[in-house]
Amino acid sequence: MSDPTNVLALEHRRLRIGDAWRDAAGGATFAVEDPATGTTIAEVADADVVDGLAALDAASGAAAEWATTPPRKRSELLTATYRALTGRSEEIARLITLEMGKPLTEARAEVAYGAEFFRWFAEEAVRVEGRYSTAPAGGYRILTVPKPVGPCVLVTPWNFPLAMGARKIAPALAAGCTTITKPAAQTPLTMLLLARIMEEVGVPPGVVNVVTTKRAGRVVGALLADSRTRKLSFTGSTEVGRVLLRQAADNVLRTSMELGGNAALIVCADADLDVAVDGAMVAKMRNIGESCVAANRIYVEEPVREEFTARFAERMGALSMGPGLDDGVDVGALIDEASVTTIDELVADAVDRGARVLVGGERPDGPGHFYPPTVLVNVPEDARMLKAEIFGPVAPIISFASDDEVLARANDTEHGLVGYVFTRDLQRALRFAEGLDTGMIGINRGLISDPSAPFGGVKQSGLGKEGAHEGILEYLDLTYAAIDLP
Ligand code: NAD
Numbered sequence: 001m002s003d004p005t006n007v008l009a010l011e012h013r014r015l016r017i018g019d020a021w022r023d024a025a026g027g028a029t030f031a032v033e034d035p036a037t038g039t040t041i042a043e044v045a046d047a048d049v050v051d052g053l054a055a056l057d058a059a060s061g062a063a064a065e066w067a068t069t070p071p072r073k074r075s076e077l078l079t080a081t082y083r084a085l086t087g088r089s090e091e092i093a094r095l096i097t098l099e100m101g102k103p104l105t106e107a108r109a110e111v112a113y114g115a116e117f118f119r120w121f122a123e124e125a126v127r128v129e130g131r132y133s134t135a136p137a138g139g140y141r142i143l144t145v146p147k148p149v150g151p152c153v154l155v156t157p158w159n160f161p162l163a164m165g166a167r168k169i170a171p172a173l174a175a176g177c178t179t180i181t182k183p184a185a186q187t188p189l190t191m192l193l194l195a196r197i198m199e200e201v202g203v204p205p206g207v208v209n210v211v212t213t214k215r216a217g218r219v220v221g222a223l224l225a226d227s228r229t230r231k232l233s234f235t236g237s238t239e240v241g242r243v244l245l246r247q248a249a250d251n252v253l254r255t256s257m258e259l260g261g262n263a264a265l266i267v268c269a270d271a272d273l274d275v276a277v278d279g280a281m282v283a284k285m286r287n288i289g290e291s292c293v294a295a296n297r298i299y300v301e302e303p304v305r306e307e308f309t310a311r312f313a314e315r316m317g318a319l320s321m322g323p324g325l326d327d328g329v330d331v332g333a334l335i336d337e338a339s340v341t342t343i344d345e346l347v348a349d350a351v352d353r354g355a356r357v358l359v360g361g362e363r364p365d366g367p368g369h370f371y372p373p374t375v376l377v378n379v380p381e382d383a384r385m386l387k388a389e390i391f392g393p394v395a396p397i398i399s400f401a402s403d404d405e406v407l408a409r410a411n412d413t414e415h416g417l418v419g420y421v422f423t424r425d426l427q428r429a430l431r432f433a434e435g436l437d438t439g440m441i442g443i444n445r446g447l448i449s450d451p452s453a454p455f456g457g458v459k460q461s462g463l464g465k466e467g468a469h470e471g472i473l474e475y476l477d478l479t480y481a482a483i484d485l486p
Contacts, residue, residue, distance in 0.1 A: 004091060004094035004095045004097075004098045005041050005042050005095065005098065005189065007091045007092075007095060007193060008042070008095075008189055008192060008193055008196070012192055012193070012195075012196045013042055013043065013044045013045065013189070013192060014044070014045045015045045015047055015051055015055070015209075015210065015211055015212065016192065016195040016196075016199075016208065016209055016210040016211075017051070017054050017055045017058050017209050017211070018054075018055075018057075018058035018061070018062075018205045018206050018209070019205035019206070022045075023045050024045040024046050024047045024048060024051050024213075025048065025050045025051055025054075026046075026048055026050075028045070028046035028048070029043040029044060029045055029046050030043065030044060030046045030185060030212075030213075030214045031043055032044060032099055032186070032187070032188060032189060033099075033186070033336075034098055034099070034101075035099075035100065035101035035332075035333040035334065035335055035336060035368060035369045036101055036322075036323035036324060036325070036332065036333040036367075036368045036369075037323070037367050037368055038337075038367050038368060038369070041098060041099065041189075042099075042189060044188050044189070044192070044212045045212055046212070046213055046214050046215070047211045047212060047213040047215070047219055048213070048215060048218065048219065049218055049219055049222040051211060051213075051219070052180070052182075052211050052213075052219040052220070052222050052223050053222060053223070053226065055180045055209040055210075055211050055223075056151060056180060056223055056226055056228055056229060058178075058205070058206040058209050059151040059152075059178040059179060059180050059206055059207075059209055059228075060150075060151050060178070060228040061206055062178045062204060062205065062206025062207050063148075063150055063151055063177070063178045063206075065204070066148075066173075066176055066177070066178050066204065066206075066207050067147070067148045067176040067177075068176075069176070069204075071125045071126045071128065071174075071176075072125075072126055074125045074173060074174060074176065075122045075123070075125040075126050075174070076122070077173070077198075077201060077202060077203050078118045078119075078121055078122035078125060078170055078173060078174060079118070079119065079122040080201035080202065081115075081118040081170075081197065081198055081201055081203070082115050082116070082118035082119040082122065084197045084200065084201050085111060085114065085115035085118065085162075085194075085197065086111075086112070086115050088197070089108060089111045089112070089115075090108070092107075092111045092162065092190065092193060093107035093108040093110070093111050094107070094325065095189055095190055095193060096110055096111070096161050096162060096187075096190050097324040097325055097332065098189075098324075098325065099161065099186070099187045099188075099189050099190065100158060100159070100161050100186070100187050100190075100324075100335065101288070101324055101332040101333035101334060101335060101369070102287055102288060102290075102324050102332045103288075103324045103329045103330060103331070103332045104324055104325055104329075106286070106287060106288075106324075106332075107324070110160055110161075110162055110163050111162060113160075113163050113449065113451070114160070114162035114163035114165075114166035114167075115166070116451040117163070117166040117167050117170040117171075117451045117467065118166060118170045119451075120170070120451040120452055120467070120468075120471075121170035121171045121173070121174035121471070121472060122170075122174065124171070124174050124469060124471070124472045125173075125174035125175075125472075127469075128146050128174075128175065128472065128476065129146070130143060130144040130145045130146055130478075131143070131144045132144075135482075138486075139484070139485070139486055140482050140483055140484050140485055140486075141482075141483040141485050142480060142481075142482060142483075143480070143481040143483055144478050144479070144480050144481075145478070145479045145480075145481065146175075146476040146477070146478055146479075147176075147476065147477050147478075147479060148175045148176035148177045148475060148476060148477075149175070149177055149230045149231045149254050149475055149476065149477050150177060150178075150228075150229075150230030150231065151177065151178050151179070151180070151228055151229055151230055151231075152168070152172050152177045152178070152179050152180070152229075152230065152231040152232070152233060152475065153179075153180050153182070153220065153223045153224065153229050153231070153232050153233070154168040154169065154172070154179055154180065154181040154182070154233050154234075155181075155182045155216070155220055155232070155233070155234045155235070155236065155244070156168070156181060156182070156183050156184060156191070156235055156236075157184050157235050157236045157237075158183075158184035158185075158186040158187040158335055159287060159290045159291060159292075159335070160287070160291075161183065161184070161187035161189075161190035161191060162190045162191075162194060164235045164258075165181055165183060165190075165191050165194060166194070167235075167451075167455075167466045167467060167471070168181070168233045168235075168256075168466070169181065169194075169198075169208060171466070171471045171472045171474065171475050172231075172233075172475045173203070173207060173208070174472055174475075175472050175475035175476050176475075177230075177231065177475045178206060178207045178208075178209075179207065179208055179209065180209045180210075180211060180223065181195075181208070181209070181210050181211070182210075182211050182212075182213065182216060182219065182220055182223075183210065183212060184236075185212070185213065185214050185216070186335055186336065188210075188212040191210050191212075192210055192212065194208075194210075195208050195209075195210045217243075220244070220247075221247055224244070224247045224248055224250070224251065224253065225247070225250065225251070226251075227251055229251065229253065230253065230254065231253055231254040231255070231256075231474075231475065232244060232248045232253050232254070232255045232256075233255070233256040233257075233258075233464075233474070234255070234256070234257050234258065234259075235258040235259075235292075236258075236259070237259065237260050237389075238259040238260040238414070238415070238460050238461070239260075241257045241259040241260075241462070242460075244257075245257065254474070254477075255463060255464070256456075256462075256463060256464035256465075256466065256474045257462040257463045257464065258292070258455070258456060258457070258461075258462050258464075258466060259292075259415075259417075259457065259460060259461050259462040260292060260389050260415055260417070260460075260461060261292040261293055261294070261296070261389065261415050261417030261418060261457065261461055262296045262297070262387070262388075262389060262413045262414075262415040262417075263283070263293060263294060263295050263296050263297070263417060263418045263419055263420065263438075264295075264296070264297045264298075264299055264406075264409070264410035264419050264420070264436070265279075265280055265283050265284075265295035265297070265298045265299070265419070265420040265421075265422075265446075266299045266400075266406055266410065266419070266420065266421045266422065266432065267280070267298070267299070267300045267301065267304065267308055267422045268301050268304075268403075268421070268422060268423035268425070268428060269301040269302075269303040269304045270423055270424050270425050270428075271304070271422035271423050271424060271444075272422075272424060272444070273304060273307060273308055273311065275422060275444055276308060276422035276444075277308065277311045277312050277315060278446065279420065279422060279442070279444065279445055279446035280295060280298060280308075280312055280395075280420075280422075280446060281312070281315055281316075281446065282446030282447050283295035283420050283442065283446035283447070284298070284316075284393070284395050284446075285316075285319070285330070285331070285373065285393060286446075286447065288331055288332055288334065288392065288393055289390065289391065289392045289393040289394065290334065290335065290339075290391050290392060291391075292389075292417055292461075293417060293418045293440070293448060293449065294389075294390070294391070295395070295420060295446070296385075296386075296389060296390055296396075297386050297396060297398060297410070298312075298395055298396065298397045298398065299398050299399070299400045299406050299409065299410065300397060300398070300399055300400070301399070301400055301401070301406075302399045302400070302401055305397070305399045308397075309358070309375070309377060309397050312375065312395070312397070313358045313359050313375045316359050316360070316373040316374070316375050316393075316395065317359040317360075317373070317375075319331050319373045319393075321364075321370055321372055321373070323368065331370075331372070331373055331393055333368045333369045333370050334369045334370065334371055334392055335369065336369055337369050339369065339391065339392065340363060340369045340370070340371050340392075342391075342392075343371050343390060343391070343392040343394055344363050344371065346383075346384055346385040346388065346390060346394065347361055347374060347376065347385070347394060349383060349384045349385070350376055350379050350380075350383040350384070350385050350396065351376075353380045353382060353383050354378055354380050355376045355377065355378050355379040355380065355383060355396070356376065356377050356378050357374065357375070357376055358375040358376065358377055359372075359373060359374060359375040360372035360373050360374030360375065360393070360394075361374045361376070371392055371393060371394075372393065373393045373394075373395075374393060374394040374395065375394075375395050375397065376394070376395070376396045376397065377396075377397050379396035379397065379398050381398075381409070383396065386398075387413065389415075403428065403431065403432070407432065407435045407436065410436060411435075411436065411437045413459075414459060414460040415457065415459060415460055415461045416437045416438045416439060416457050416458040416459030416460070416461045417438060417439060417440065417456075417457035417461035417462070418438050418439065418440040418441065418442065418448060418457070419432070419436040419438045419440075419441045419442070420441065420442040420443075420445070420446060421433070421436075421441065421442070421443055421444075422444055423444070429443045429444075437458060437459060438457065438458060438461075439455075439456045439457040439458045439461065439462070439465075440455065440456070440457070450467065451467045451468075452467065452468055453467055453468050454466075454467060454468040454469075454470040454471070455467045455468075
């Protein structure tokens with residue numbers, strides 16, 4: 001089988017700065033690992049502050065020309081990126097699987113999802129509009145003019161190595177902003193490949209810069225401290241998001257923060273259980289549970305608890321675990337050993353407090369960072385996994401007796417990204433939709449991510465939206481002109 005890292009020639013494992021692919025100034029590199037085997041698959045450049053600032057030189061140098069490039073031209077380059085990603089889906093998917101661990105089927109779905117952001121924002125690029133109106137008292141007119149915010153620093157996580165970057169780069173470019181992306185150190189290769197593809201389709205130098213580094217705090221800190229940076233868009237943990245918000249305050253940056261989640265999935269007694277089990281499988285197991293929108297707590301109304309649990313546990317137990325590149329694998333390796341240890345500890349904690357394991361729960365021996373699909377019942381409210389993001393294939397099932405009770409428990413978290421409810425009663429669904437303190441809700445659906453919908457959380461799950469028309473507004477400032485006209 002061909003080695004998917006070959007798609008990246010050695011020069012493209014370097015930093016993408018301006019028109020160059022270059023080593024880190026100090027010559028440092030770091031290793032990227034295949035989580036399914038624990039072996040090193042590539043060495044990439046390990047940037048320091050001087051490299052980050054060189055990328056900012058490039059991004060600010062290209063900003064004025066890109067901002068005035070005709071929207072149709074910017075749109076066409078985004079469309080070309082969409083086509084290139086779609087045409088090269090298989091090799092990109094293999095690279096995602098190799099560095100991140102998810103099964104190939106999921107990696108292919110990520111390529112389709114990530115590519116779609118370029119198509120969507122190619123369509124938005126030519127629809128950026130201002131307003132013209134008469135002041136209510138008369139005497140003058142009001143004109144609003146949207147303008148690109150300027151150079152953007154984009155910091156992305158490892159769980160969707162392509163899509164989390166695509167969700168930022170596409171609207172930034174559509175709006176006329178230049179970018180510096182700092183991908184997660186676990187999964188830099190896919191972002192480097194995206195930069196390569198964007199170079200090939202003709203995106204001008206300086207518009208898409210990529211800085212890979214193990215020294216995220218130093219490099220991103222320096223970028224945020226430089227007044228040429230005008231925007232930070234971050235996807236990652238709430239913990240790191242808080243740190244970056246504090247740093248962004250010094251230069252009063254525009255920020256978009258897509259942070260952690262702790263989604264409740266609620267199955268009502270009147271739900272269609274076929275739909276609920278399918279939905280719970282997607283909401284829990286998409287991306288091996290390593291997703292901010294993963295169902296973290298599954299609340300089932302008492303009359304259907306037994307039947308739902310039996311059917312869900314059977315489906316979870318039937319999933320096959322193995323290296324993501326192998327045929328027929330449903331559950332690939334987790335990102336690293338620390339992640340497996342955290343999940344193992346969360347399961348042990350729940351069991352210590354009285355939970356019972358129905359499926360899985362045993363960390364396997366052998367190479368790679370695997371943890372099996374696991375279902376727990378009788379999980380007490382004080383179990384740590386009900387408060388923390390599990391970020392893996394573990395499903396705690398908890399029963400509930402009334403809607404008010406489950407709503408209060410679902411909302412008892414600092415997070416507010418997404419919730420899911422399964423019911424055939426429209427009024428009940430709407431009461432949950434209004435009552436859940438979340439930015440998104442899936443009603444009889446376990447999959448909500450869609451480039452044409454506004455993705456984002458409330459409370460400590462974040463600020464701002466990605467995707468949809470709202471997504472481009474995050475990269476636009478609005479100037480208002482008062483025009484004297486008696
Ligand atoms: P993380 O917060 O550890 O890292 C995210 C990114 O921030 C990485 O690129 C990392 O290198 C960088 N980083 C870490 N410390 C930094 C610092 N001090 N300064 C600057 N950059 C720093 O998160 P992760 O483990 O990569 O990803 C998992 C987290 O991401 C989960 O909490 C998940 O819920 C969240 N996430 C949220 C969304 C969303 O849309 N809301 C989507 C995907 C993932």
